[in-house]
Amino acid sequence: MPPRVARGRLACGLWFCGRALFVAGLPLAGDSAFAGLRAGPWLQQPTATSVIVMWETAELTTGRVRYGSVQPLEREATDGLVDTLHEVKLTGLAPGSACFYVTISCTLDGRTIETPVAAFVAAPAPGAPVAFAVVGDTQDQPDVWERVAERVNAERPAFLIHCGDIVGDGLDPREWREEFFAPARELLAHVPFLAVLGNHELDSPLYYRYVANPAPEHRCSFRYGDVEFFLIDSERPLDEGSEQHGWLDGALAASQAPWKVVVVHRPPWSSDLDDYGDARRTRPAEGDPCTRPVIPLLERRGVDVLFCGHVHDYERTWPIRAGRVDEERGVVYIQTGGAGGYGERHAPTRSWFTAHVRAGHHFLLVNILGGTFDLKAYDDEGRLFDHWVRRKTLPAPALAPRLAEAPLRPRLLERHPHPHRQD
């Protein structure tokens, strides 16, 4: 795995900036409030008590984040670096509660860049509802990605899963900044995202610079409420005996999550017209040879859903197990490569494993509550075109949703006592 691009190591304990220029209200992409920033801010690694805030400046700066559950923001964190890329971890969050934040960058000559107030929600405790969006292949057409990102943001998901091919050329920093981050500035400032590597990322150091997955990054798992995600890399071997295959087997076996979801770029099942053989002339392969070796493993370990991209359209399979439809115990594969890239076409005839296909740009919204997994697919005009629900019986403790465990705010109560209270 390539290391992140080296960063400055000039730890800076002195904040040499004066009061910041602050522009209130939510900004538009390209707003002057972001002058001096190359990208961001964006959010990574959401947990019930922490999140990572990242942003990139055009020149060397110190970076800190002011944050809190109410304004004025009273907590502060820093990465202690002088650099152009900042990665600051906010801790002590209350599970399931909203958190406001601003990033503050100070240049070496004392100027300050302070971003407008944004907010996100910390991951909930197990048992609470979870809502997330899924996109893939945001590459190459930033106007489409901007339109999709606006639609995603309007749904207010708690976080976003990206199925890879974030940009068309992973080695080009301009594409990352101008074609991925800028069109989705509003969304990414409020909604943490987790991504897998696509083939267009080219395993670039820029992927590891901008995406901060849990170690070792190219593959990882993370738990969010009642769902655990397993992110794997289809540009590295997934065959039985490979490091990733072994890791995935062990991680799935150890998981106690009620819902298990795998995310990978290349589709194990696909009805594309010509990616896996020309369907106009012959019977093509049924999916990508890079990821098909994990199919038996997913079935054996009880994976519920796999999200993938790569092919630029939508396909949802029936639940599949042992090469046939198995409604009770099958894995459902959802190919969602439609958030930007140029469109592709399906084979002229329906595949036995296909439950729903749709050409065109789109995104997914998933709601999980207890034993219900509810998926909706929308096009880039916001029109619902697929709705699928999976239900299963869970052990009793996971059925009762809990309220967000936000603590009372004694300091706030002290400062603002009830006006009619006599004691």
Ligand SMILES: [Fe+2]
């Ligand atoms: Fe791809």
